[in-house]
Amino acid sequence: MKTLLKNGNIFIGEDEQKFCKAMIIEDDRIFWTGNNWKRLVENIDQIIDLKSATVLPGLIDVHTHPKYIADALHGVACTPPNVNSIIEMQRALKQAKEYGDQGKWIEGWGFDETKLAEHRAPNVIDLDQVSVEQPIFIYRSDCHSSVGNSKALELAGIDRDTPDPLGGKIKRFESGKPTGFMQEVTATQLLIKAKSSQSYAQDVINMVASSNHYLKNGIVAIGELMGRKKPYDTVELYRDSIKRGFVPKIAVYYVYDEILDNETELGNFKMLEQQFSQINICGIKIFMDGSISGETAFTKKPYQDGKRGICFLDKAALKKRVDFAREHHLQLAIHAMGDAAIYCVLESTENLAPWLQDRPSIRIEHATLLTDKLIQRLKTARMKYAVVTQPIFLFAESDSYCKYLNFQQLQLVYRLNSLIKAKILLALSSDAPCTPWFEPDSPFYSIYAAVTRKAANGMLISAAEGITVNQAVLAYTKWAAIIGGFSQNGELKAGKKADFVILSDNIFKVPYKRIKDIQVIETWVNGKKVYHT
Template sequence: MDSAFFYDYPIRKSMKGMVAMTLLTNGRIFLGTGENDFAKDLRFADGKVVETGDDLKPAEGEEVIDAKGRLVLPGLIDAHTHPKYIADALHGVACTPPDVNSIAEMQAALRHSPAFGAGKDVWIEGWGFDETKLKEHRSPTRADLDQVSTDQPIFIYRSDCHSSVGNSRALELAGIDRTTPDPVGGKIERDDAGEPTGFMREVAATQLLIRAKSAQSYQADVDNLVQSSHHYLANGIVAIGEMMGRKKPYDSWQLYTDAVTRGFLPRTTIYYVFDELKDGAALSFKATDQLRVAGIKVFMDGSISGETADNTRPYPDGKRGVLLTDQDKLLAAVEMAKAAKVQLAVHAMGDAAIQLVLDTTANLTPWLSETPSVRIEHASLLTDAMFDQINRAKMNYGLVTQPIFFFAEVASYQAFLTSSQYQEIYRVKSMERSKALVALSSDAPCTPWAEPDSVFYSLYAAVTRRAANGEVVGPEEAITVGTGLLAYTKDAALMGGFEENGTLVAGKNADFVIVDQDLFTIDPTEIKDTRVAETWVAGQRVYQRAVGEGN
């Protein structure tokens, strides 16, 4: 479907040619200024909020929209996500439960991909597999994927989006054979004979396949990103943080610039991967209200579910994880971020990796004042001692965390962590009590869940602490609905530098969402079933849920 259908709305104007005022009335409007701040009416014009109140009277000729008592939220912000990956996933195959539970079912799903049989240059793509959830308890190999096709290249992301697997054709296009050296920070898995199995461990190895795929069709990547706009609007997400900005095989800035020109709507900040930057000058782009470069991304380690997060205690199989960035490299990234006056976003999942970040940066002077200079992405394992260090630190920290991880991956966390570590996962309430700014986000599509960036599944997990299997994880770390929504609105805006978003107060962008049930009054177990009824961006309705529409 042509994505322009969803947001190509004309600007409403008065008879005198001025942009007309609009009054949204009879709503339960969560202002985002505090967890208990509400109003009934919202007036906006020319893309901005004009005023809010409880008894605003319509002006002559003003359009009035009845919210019919529904809950209205500031436009939701996913401060840590991977839009390029999501754009790929939306036209790819979900290799996740409940539909895919074995390699045989994965093969069948890939054969039903619209790309299957579309031509030898068309990539068949999938996402979301987790070997611990597959019947075979192993990752698929190129031999498994070759049973689907040897003519078309096949690429599948693991659930963490760090690792992946390709078939023989994909390896061929990427120039990967038995003589290809492992990239720094990654590993090309090989069989006993030294031949690549197709499994590419960690980001550096996965990028070898991604570059081959993206280099083949830049325009297809632009098209996919444009078409993904509806996905965000349908989920009430009006602003996103792209956490995998790249310079190869093309510049992410160009990708987003071209997509915006074609109609991609979410406001976007880009964080460039440090390993692809040679100097801070590479970050100099002319920012707009919709697109700007906000930071530099550093990978300290891998993922817990992939047994590559750097932990102080080894995993059951004896592995400790991987450390991808040492102190010297981290300090070099700090200097680049400081020179460019952007944030440093540090991926750190394991407790050893997080501790190294804190020890390296705690006593440094912040270089940004309006937003955290250092963001710790995921912050999966935080001890009381770490919170004490954050609270004493000179550095101004942001903690960007994902409750959807323990919701979807609880079995992996139970299997791979010690009992004491398990008690320290995703301590959202303790984060909120700390000095650090806290935002909730998805890291989508990097988790084995069919709706990885649903704000309402994330909010459900944060409020109830229930995982998908019903297990309650650290109930003492549960937060309120209001706190969770602030972490997706006001605090997420501060975290990602979306200065004009996050709250519905005079002068801010008239970006808001109407949902189909009141999150503050329903039973918390129903939060995950919430759906977006309407999404508005700059005072224009850009999405309206059709009767019976699914996500």
């Protein structure tokens, strides 16, 4: 079966400038791209007139949290513009479809205390005013921290005597009673495990339901950066979801701490041999620090209140994780937002030989604060690094960044232009739903922020680090495919998968202010139309 798509504005994705007017797909692959299609028309089964529409390779979100997204889609958005105070949050939670359904969790996501009228995080007292009979769980905007009501704490077995987990903190009132606020990932996991252990079947349903969300955004492949072994295996969740209709391709990165007890089982832990399978186990994820908006990213210079954040791993612990990735031929994805955290990564790894040939051996996730010296070290290191970063944070969290960072630090955030000039492989991604925006994984908001450097409130941050639209699209297609192990995606060239999107507007020509409003008209995966407006 051959299909010709003609009269289009097709961005091939090979470089910044290469476009064509037509392409032919055969079964699940690109057969041909070019301009002179008329000589090939005799062998065509179907012809589609694009009517000058812009076509991009299928978009790839190489750092996201699909399980969290699936939860969020049926949960309550505790973000602006609808939720701007704890009182409004309480009202919104009472509108959740689960409200009043005994035994079901009420879930929310996206609050940022700097954006709330009370200028504080909600606590167990606030959430108990919504319900004391149903457990309530709400992610903070960074998805590192969270808050639960008394029922959630009870189900998780958290009380005044529960010790803080390594790398996390159970916040407490002066009396010693937990406030419900769980700071950082390891503390948040105490609530997540209680929630997930009771709802695997619902988790599968939610994941299947999220498929259309990705396709609507033109996302054909995703990097799952929080793979788990407990209370169930993340790969099993995806396999069961695929059987029931989940469409995007998935690269799974297991959180290292989750597999410590399974090293014997993982003796042959590596990227799956089946190159074209929908799921690949690509790597492991580790955390060096926290987040800027949570004031826990590890920085060289202190925040404006004198804090410097948290460093989770010393040199010996980092080496152990690097050795594990190298031994099992896995990519290592390192969460490092602050410049001090990035410095620690480079000190331990820059002189090592890369162990992967098809993609960078080490991905630095976020790399929010980058000095000129750090960029130079990334460029000249023996190790081959990639940077996966999120301009949506700049767009949605400018209030937090301005509150915590000084002027000099603000000039060092999301240095996209400098990274591209240094020829450091770069991908843009969402880290969704880990930001206080109602569309946290819209590629078009990210592209808008990467190009304009403007926040949602109109603030311009380090304009010199803006990049071109073409570069931003490459960072969501070709460059993302290289980094994330999606070797059959990222370009519309003969032999590649026929995964592409058709847009409502010409993203390369519209005024910048309209980029964030672009819609996906159609999404195609494996040569089949899987979404249309």
